[in-house]
Amino acid sequence: MDTLFGPDSAVWQLHSDFSGLVGGLRALAVQSLEPRALAGVRQFSRFGDRPDQRLRETIDFIDTITYGDMDEVRSAIAAVRRLHEPVEGVVPDSGAAFSANDPFLLAWVHNAMVESICFAYERFHPEVDHALYDRYVAEMTRFAELMGCEMTEVPLRYGDLSQWVWRQPNLVVNEATMEAFTILERLRPAGFVGQVYPFVMRWLYASLPNWVTLQLDRSVSTMEESLIWVGLKIGGELSMGITAPSPRRLRAQSQYAQEDADATR
Numbered sequence: 537m538d539t540l541f542g543p544d545s546a547v548w549q550l551h552s553d554f555s556g557l558v559g560g561l562r563a564l565a566v567q568s569l570e571p572r573a574l575a576g577v578r579q580f581s582r583f584g585d586r587p588d589q590r591l592r593e594t595i596d597f598i599d600t601i602t603y604g605d606m607d608e609v610r611s612a613i614a615a616v617r618r619l620h621e622p623v624e625g626v627v628p629d630s631g632a633a634f635s636a637n638d639p640f641l642l643a644w645v646h647n648a649m650v651e652s653i654c655f656a657y658e659r660f661h662p663e664v665d666h667a668l669y670d671r672y673v674a675e676m677t678r679f680a681e682l683m684g685c686e687m688t689e690v691p692l693r694y695g696d697l698s699q700w701v702w703r704q705p706n707l708v709v710n711e712a713t714m715e716a717f718t719i720l721e722r723l724r725p726a727g728f729v730g731q732v733y734p735f736v737m738r739w740l741y742a743s744l745p746n747w748v749t750l751q752l753d754r755s756v757s758t759m760e761e762s763l764i765w766v767g768l769k770i771g772g773e774l775s776m777g778i779t780a781p782s783p784r785r786l787r788a789q790s791q792y793a794q795e796d797a798d799a800t801r
Contacts, residue, residue: 538606539603539604539609540601540609540678540682541678543788543789543792546669546671547675547676548602549668549672550653550654551598551599552781553657553661554660554771554772555772556653556656556657557725558656558736558739558740558772559654559656560594560653561720561725561736561740562656562740562743563648563649563651563652563653565716565720565740565744566652566744567644567645567648568713568720569709569748570644570704570706571629571706571712572633572634572638572706573634573644574712574716575626575628575712576635576636577716578715579623579625580622580625587720587723588723588724591725597616599782600612601613602785604788605788617683620635621636621637623635623637624636628712629710639689640686642685642686643685643686643690646676646679646683646685646690647690648701651694653672654672655698659743660769660772666694669694670693672694673691702745713752714752717754720740727775728771728774732768732771735764735768738760739761739765739768742756742760742761742764
């Protein structure tokens with residue numbers, strides 16, 4: 537089967553875990569700290585009016601990238617880039633120009649997502665060798681290149697990636713950012729994660745730098761963070777036990793298993 541990633545990839549391992557969705561939700565929060573990226577979402581996206589639908593579409597896109605065959609992957613990326621084409625304008629406060637297909641902004645969105653998924657998986661699985669995250673970051677550059685990211689702005693190691701994200705000079709918390717976080721708080725994802733979503737949001741706030749949570753007035757105490765963590769760990773374990781894999785993932789697993797069986801005959 538011709539896919540962007542395979543069963544032995546770090547991408548399959550991280551994206552199939554409960555923490556992958558938690559990390560993806562954190563990525564939406566981190567991405568909103570970049571005024572140009574947020575302006576494109578606010579001015580052209582349905583996220584404010586129909587956040588649950590937009591979230592489902594994003595989850596399906598990542599599912600396609602992870603488990604779909606290459607025709608599906610290229611088609612999904614081309615569709616997103618077409619949607620990006622008219623998304624151009626200026627940030628109201630600063631007048632800074634933005635374009636959704638700008639290679640640097642694509643790199644920002646990509647890096648924030650990859651960093652957040654690594655961050656979440658690391659917190660849920662502290663026993664895992666950190667080499668896994670470097671492998672994941674390197675594998676995801678295949679996706680970044682297909683998306684049209686500025687590849688000189690896409691680090692190959694997790695530590696470098698995290699530094700890149702949090703050293704961006706334009707990150708800010710303002711009225712638009714606060715509105716984006718309010719929308720995130722109203723989300724109710726489908727499936728079991730929706731049942732523990734208040735825990736997810738509180739964990740998300742605890743995972744962000746202090747300068748962000750202080751300006752958002754969403755600081756989380758050490759004791760509260762510990763209780764949140766217990767709730768999420770229990771919720772994550774239950775979710776992994778009762779949530780069925782996506783049809784696309786099941787198809788890919790079946791086809792790879794068949795290929796392995798054919799190769800051993």
